[in-house]
Amino acid sequence: ELKVEQNPLFLSMxxxxxxxxxxxxxxxxDRLYWYRQDPGKSLESLFVLLSNGAVKxxxxxxxxxxxxxxxxxxxxxxxxxxxxxxxxxxxxxxxxLVFGQGTRLTINP
Amino acid sequence: xxxxxxxxxxxxxxxxQQVTLRCSSQSGHNTVSWYxxxxxxxxxxxxxxxxxxxxxxxxxxxxxxxxxxPNYSSELNVNALELDDSALYLCASSPKGRQGxxxxxxxxxxxxxxxx
Numbered sequence: 075e076l077k078v079e080q081n082p083l084f085l086s087m088x089x090x091x092x093x094x095x096x097x098x099x100x101x102x103x104d105r106l107y108w109y110r111q112d113p114g115k116s117l118e119s120l121f122v123l124l125s126n127g128a129v130k131x132x133x134x135x136x137x138x139x140x141x142x143x144x145x146x147x148x149x150x151x152x153x154x155x156x157x158x159x160x161x162x163x164x165x166x167x168x169x170x171l172v173f174g175q176g177t178r179l180t181i182n183p
Numbered sequence: 184x185x186x187x188x189x190x191x192x193x194x195x196x197x198x199x200q201q202v203t204l205r206c207s208s209q210s211g212h213n214t215v216s217w218y219x220x221x222x223x224x225x226x227x228x229x230x231x232x233x234x235x236x237x238x239x240x241x242x243x244x245x246x247x248x249x250x251x252x253p254n255y256s257s258e259l260n261v262n263a264l265e266l267d268d269s270a271l272y273l274c275a276s277s278p279k280g281r282q283g284x285x286x287x288x289x290x291x292x293x294x295x296x297x298x299x
Contacts, residue, residue, distance in 0.1 A: 107287070116273060117226070117290040162225055169239030170216065171275075171288060173225030 076101050076167050080174035088182055090152050095177045097146040097163030106146050107164040107171070108137050117162070121148075153181045185210055187276050187291035195297045196264050204259040204294045206274030214238070214279040215257040216288060217249060220271040232257055233279055261296075269298045 077100040109117040123139035136149045163174040218226035228241035232251035246262040275288035
């Protein structure tokens with residue numbers, strides 16, 4: 075069974091700091107996604123990672139994938155308040171997406 | 184290009200009642216998946232429909248059922264509502280190509296269901 079585990083589950087950080095969210099998964103599969111969710115809202119796709127060594131960057135967020143270690147990371151550089159949200163690591167199963175528990179990120183001024 | 188839409192946005196029902204949630208897929212997408220997201224948790228896969236047939240199901244009881252129509256829109260029906268069914272219900276659509284190939288899923292805004 076495909077399982078996805080994220081850590082930390084809660085992260086409070088100051089503006090301007092850097093931090094990394096880690097995502098471990100149990101079995102190999104096609105692709106890995108990172109989604110963002112604001113409170114009470116739907117899911118916004120941030121990154122799709124397709125192969126070992128893939129790295130994608132958008133603004134202050136950078137995601138990477140290591141399929142040998144079954145690990146993905148989401149790195150936040152010089153955090154700003156607008157990045158406060160819950161971030162989900164998601165693996166693609168046969169038909170379904172399998173979500174991690176989510177990391178609730180709070181960025182304080 | 185129209186994205187995924189869902190209706191209603193909010194719904195309040197009483198335990199034991201039945202509810203129908205609706206989803207219109209993004210243009211060009213023939214696959215619809217439904218997810219349940221309880222408060223503070225990640226979404227859980229309910230089932231997927233491809234070309235009007237169920238194409239995979241998660242660990243949900245039979246009182247959760249669905250339909251997909253020829254225009255690829257979909258309904259999620261829940262019978263005999265329980266308090267634990269209170270959640271955000273998300274619909275996602277995707278194009279589906281050759282056998283077994285699944286592509287990125289695009290999520291709708293969700294329906295917030297409250298069961299009292």
